[in-house]
Amino acid sequence: MLKIFVLIKQVPSLHNLQIDKQTGTLIREGVENIINPDDLYGLELGLSLKEQYGGEITAITMGPPQAEFALRECLSMGVDKSLLITDEQFAYSDTLQTTLVLKETFHKIKDYDIIITGSQTSDSSTGQIPFQLSEALDIPLITDIFTMEIENNIFKCHRNFGHESQNISVELPILIRVRRHFNEPRHISLSGIKRAFEKEIEFNDFNTFNCPEYLDGCNKSPTNVVKTEKIVIKRKNEIIEGNFNEKVQKLLKIMQEHGIERIWTGDMI
Amino acid sequence: MNFELTEQQKLVRRSVRKFAEEVLAPVAPTFDREAKYNGYIVKELSKVNLFGIQLPEKYGGADLDSISYAITIEEISRICASTGLMLSVHNSVGAYPIYNWGTEEQKERYLPDIATGKKISGFSWTEPNAGSDAQGIECIMVQKGNDFVLNGSKIFVTNGAIGSVILIGTRYKTNDGQNGIATIILEKDMEGYEIGQPEDKMGVRGNITTSLYFNNIRVPKENILGSLNDGFRIAMQTLDVGRIGIAAQALGIAQAAYEHSVEYSKGRIQFKRPISQFQGISFKLAEMSTKIDAARLLIYRAAFMKDTKKRFSKESAMCKYYASKIARQVTQEAIQIHGGYGYMKDLPLERYYRDAKVTEIYEGTSEIMKLIIAQQILRGNL
Ligand SMILES: Cc1cc2nc3c(=O)[nH]c(=O)nc-3n(C[C@H](O)[C@H](O)[C@H](O)COP(=O)(O)OP(=O)(O)OC[C@H]3O[C@@H](n4cnc5c(N)ncnc54)[C@H](O)[C@@H]3O)c2cc1C
Numbered sequence: 001m002l003k004i005f006v007l008i009k010q011v012p013s014l015h016n017l018q019i020d021k022q023t024g025t026l027i028r029e030g031v032e033n034i035i036n037p038d039d040l041y042g043l044e045l046g047l048s049l050k051e052q053y054g055g056e057i058t059a060i061t062m063g064p065p066q067a068e069f070a071l072r073e074c075l076s077m078g079v080d081k082s083l084l085i086t087d088e089q090f091a092y093s094d095t096l097q098t099t100l101v102l103k104e105t106f107h108k109i110k111d112y113d114i115i116i117t118g119s120q121t122s123d124s125s126t127g128q129i130p131f132q133l134s135e136a137l138d139i140p141l142i143t144d145i146f147t148m149e150i151e152n153n154i155f156k157c158h159r160n161f162g163h164e165s166q167n168i169s170v171e172l173p174i175l176i177r178v179r180r181h182f183n184e185p186r187h188i189s190l191s192g193i194k195r196a197f198e199k200e201i202e203f204n205d206f207n208t209f210n211c212p213e214y215l216d217g218c219n220k221s222p223t224n225v226v227k228t229e230k231i232v233i234k235r236k237n238e239i240i241e242g243n244f245n246e247k248v249q250k251l252l253k254i255m256q257e258h259g260i261e262r263i264w265t266g267d268m269i
Numbered sequence: 270m271n272f273e274l275t276e277q278q279k280l281v282r283r284s285v286r287k288f289a290e291e292v293l294a295p296v297a298p299t300f301d302r303e304a305k306y307n308g309y310i311v312k313e314l315s316k317v318n319l320f321g322i323q324l325p326e327k328y329g330g331a332d333l334d335s336i337s338y339a340i341t342i343e344e345i346s347r348i349c350a351s352t353g354l355m356l357s358v359h360n361s362v363g364a365y366p367i368y369n370w371g372t373e374e375q376k377e378r379y380l381p382d383i384a385t386g387k388k389i390s391g392f393s394w395t396e397p398n399a400g401s402d403a404q405g406i407e408c409i410m411v412q413k414g415n416d417f418v419l420n421g422s423k424i425f426v427t428n429g430a431i432g433s434v435i436l437i438g439t440r441y442k443t444n445d446g447q448n449g450i451a452t453i454i455l456e457k458d459m460e461g462y463e464i465g466q467p468e469d470k471m472g473v474r475g476n477i478t479t480s481l482y483f484n485n486i487r488v489p490k491e492n493i494l495g496s497l498n499d500g501f502r503i504a505m506q507t508l509d510v511g512r513i514g515i516a517a518q519a520l521g522i523a524q525a526a527y528e529h530s531v532e533y534s535k536g537r538i539q540f541k542r543p544i545s546q547f548q549g550i551s552f553k554l555a556e557m558s559t560k561i562d563a564a565r566l567l568i569y570r571a572a573f574m575k576d577t578k579k580r581f582s583k584e585s586a587m588c589k590y591y592a593s594k595i596a597r598q599v600t601q602e603a604i605q606i607h608g609g610y611g612y613m614k615d616l617p618l619e620r621y622y623r624d625a626k627v628t629e630i631y632e633g634t635s636e637i638m639k640l641i642i643a644q645q646i647l648r649g650n651l
Contacts, residue, residue: 072280187292188284190318190331190341197277 002055002150005109006046006079006116007102007133008039010063010070011123019230026123035070038118040185041178046116047078047186053150055113056080062090062101068201075196076188082199087206089216094223097215099132104209106137113172114155115139119179130177140170143177272566274336281337282344288317289348297349300475301620304467306431310352311386319345321384322360324368328376329384335572339517343565346521350624351475353521355389357514358427362632363390366436366452366507370495375454379434391428392511393481394438394504396421401637404501406450408439410488417441419453419461419486427631429479430467433457437481438504441497451500452507454492461486472623509582510575511632512589516568519589519596519628520561526603526621527557534606544606553602560595567591583645590638593628600625 012031020027035043043059050057059074061067062085071082085101093101106112115137120127134141146165148157156169206212214220238254240247274282292313300306314320322338324330333341338360346353364383367375367390382388399405408421419439426435435455442448455462465480495503531554534545544550567588574581600622604611611618629635 069276069280072276073283076280076284187288187317188280189316190281190284190322190333190337191326191329192318193277193280193284193337194326194332196280 002049002053003111003113004046004049004055004057004116005106005112005114006039006042006057006059006074007129008043008059008061008070008074008118009036009121009123010034010061010067011036011121014122019228025225025228033066033069035073036118036121036123038120038122038178038180040118041180041182042116042118042176043074043077043079044183044185045176045178046114048183049114049150058083060085060102060105062086062093062098064091071201072196073188075199075201076192077186078192081202083202083204085204089206089212092221094221095126095128095132096223097221099129099136101209101215102129102133103136104211104215105204108209113153113174115173115175117175117177119177130175134175137173137175139173139175141175141177142168142170144179145176145182274340278334278337278340281333282340284317285319285341285344286347289345293345293349293352297351297475298617298620300349300351301624302474302614304469304474304477306351306355306475306477311389311431314352314356315386318384319356320359320386320389321364321380322356324364324380324384328368328380330380335513335575336569339513339568339572342514342517343521343524343568346518347525348521349475350518350522350621351473353518354473354476355428355431357511357518358392359383359386359390359432361514362392362507362511363428363432363434363436365510366392366494366503367434367454370452370499370503372491374491375494379454383434388433389428389431390434390436391426391432392436392507393423393426393429395423395425397424401634403438403504404450406438406440408437408483410439410441410451410453412441412443413487415490417488417490419455419483419488421483423481423483425468425631426479426481427476429464429481430477435481436494436507438500443497447498449498449500450504451497452494452503453488453500454494455483455486455488459486459488470627472620472625472627474623505582508632509585512585512638513568513571513575515628515632516564516571516585516588516592519592519625520564520568522621522625522628523557523561523564523592523596523599526600526618526625527554527561529616529618530554530557530603530606533610537608550606553606557599557602560599564588564592564595583642583650586633586638586641586645589628589632590635590642593625594635596625596628597622 010033012026012028013034018027046057057079058081059071059079060083061070065086068084071084075082085105090101117130130141142157144159144161146158146160153172154169155172155174159166159168209215240250296307296310318331321330322333322341326332342353342357345356367379383390394403396406398407410417410419423437433456436452437455438450438452440448441451461484463482465482468478470478534550535543537544571581571584571588574584604618604622607616607618610616
């Protein structure tokens, strides 16, 4: 049976987002929390793989207790089980500490075939977890998938990035980082909602793991946020003068100056 | 007492809102303009189980509580009042009476298809000569052997064009000379069942309203809902439930008009400042917000009383009367706040106004709501 795990994070909705002027961090109080938009593509992929190949799908998140709501959303979409990793000791974990906790989590789970992540979170945008976690678990990471199939424990897929495409086949377990707009995440069905609230959510805390000290996100995170600042990009207008040909030449020059190199240089008129 | 929605109810609101904004928003203006209903939407609504909101899982429903139901209709109507109407009628006055008064055999026969939207349901009582005076209906079915033969016609049938299971009220006459009013279940493909032309309406134009004609329809006893002489009581209790949905529909329309008004008044600059900074405008917003809140609370209370098995005729009449009235007022003021732009069809404000008006008419006019409320008061239900 295929064991699928989807990693999700609860993030503040970008709608009405505000930054604390003193600390430079996001104001999370009173802001609506949603499932990180990129993770919805992961959930949809997980659900459709389960529909196609059978198996069981679990949503996992590490976060504060209120992240339970995000897991209820996952359950409503059709996820079978969910796990919330939460502890004050994990607060302020950076991506490395988060990776270590997730690594321990999967060591404990032991039996996993496919782990799915989105490309990045909308509240910190590092996109580091999928890369770090595949290293930590020593399993292949596959990104930029276009089509895929699974046969006898072998995952075959077509990848497409930039101007290259690849066909690869790899043995499970693997970690998939699904790109944005890869699929169309399903809407929550009303009948899923009641069922979601009847299910148990599994909780892991600091003491669930054998080697708690090194997982201490509060004190062991090597990342220090030194400063955050608001970047204001001012738009500027530049009116290009001259006749048609001169305008085109000037425009090409400006584009080149800005590093836009792949320009069409065929006959202009 | 607790004024917070449960986590489950919050998730209902969030999910339905997202669905409505993504799936219905792009098509709502077209439904209104072309007075057409696009069949593919039924499939989309079915995918998220909007046709069986309160039916038990056994029949394929979502088995939600009545507050969740009200939230659902509000959120759908906030984006598309025509779809809100279809779903309110289907779920509350179509599916509910079959579930509540139907025999197990009737439930097995109709509810699974109703819950998936394979069969859209409706409730048709009004006739050319019987509107507010619901006892004045003239459809008549006369017993012939074991069955009845039905003749007559109905008007203003919501879901009339797409509905395939329609509950109707009719007079009856039995062989042994009994007569009265029955509620019966009709199916679209019964011989002698004819659907009239679509009405050209002021609002909720995306819901196709038609007449229905019944020519010698053979109605087997299995199609009678509850006991034969219980039809009128069933209809009145069904409308108590239906009015929560219509009130929620009105609320959704008002909410949409209000949100647009807040946004617009903050952005529209006149006399060198946003018009929201003029007290004449901001007071309108304050009034809108207060009215909408009051309506919402009245609706939730009626829904709560239904779920806790209390009598709620008065409360449901109150929420329907009040929500429809403020929906008309709020949508009208919203046009005022938008000035000339509000009057143009480019913006949805004039649609909201047209859609809101009918909530003061169907499932009992505001005058009839006050009649019901007053009757209850004078009977001692202060
Ligand atoms: C878009 C639309 C959809 C509809 N869908 C359905 C449907 O699906 N099923 C269905 O059965 N019906 C439906 N109706 C019909 C609706 O329920 C009736 O129009 C409504 O009950 C009023 O009846 P009437 O139109 O005959 O008006 P009337 O009853 O003739 O009323 C005319 C006016 O007189 C007032 N009035 C009447 N009696 C009294 C009284 N005793 N005291 C004070 N005032 C009174 C009314 O309030 C109203 O203002 C629909 C109507 C519309 C417009």
